[in-house]
Amino acid sequence: MRKFDPWPVFFKREWNRNWPFLVGFAITGTIITKFSLGLTVVLELKYSLICATIAEEDAKNSPFVQRHKRYIRYCVP
Structure with a gap:
């Protein structure tokens, strides 16, 4: 005689109880x-507008840029 497997019953009951929370978390x-x-898109747009107002040569020669060279993207106005 086969033993009763409670897992399908458990999962069905838990799904019926918890699906609203799962859908809510997904939404x-x-x-x-x-x-x-x-x-992020808005911040990048503001960043590009700021970069457009700064001369590229001034940015390249800035001591701050020299210290943080690997973190800064150069903009061509």
């Missing part, structure tokens, strides 16, 4: 990701 994560990416 919330999607919204947060969308807003985060949108914020």
Whole structure:
């Protein structure tokens, strides 16, 4: 005689109980990701506008840029 396997019953009951939370987490994560990416695009746009106002030669010769050379992208206005 086969033993009763409780796992299918357990998973079905837990799915029926928890699916709203899982769907909510998925939707919330999607919204947060969308807003985060949108914020990144806005910050990069502001960064590019700031870079366009600075002369490239001045930026290359700046002591700050020399110290942080590997972190800074140069913009060509």
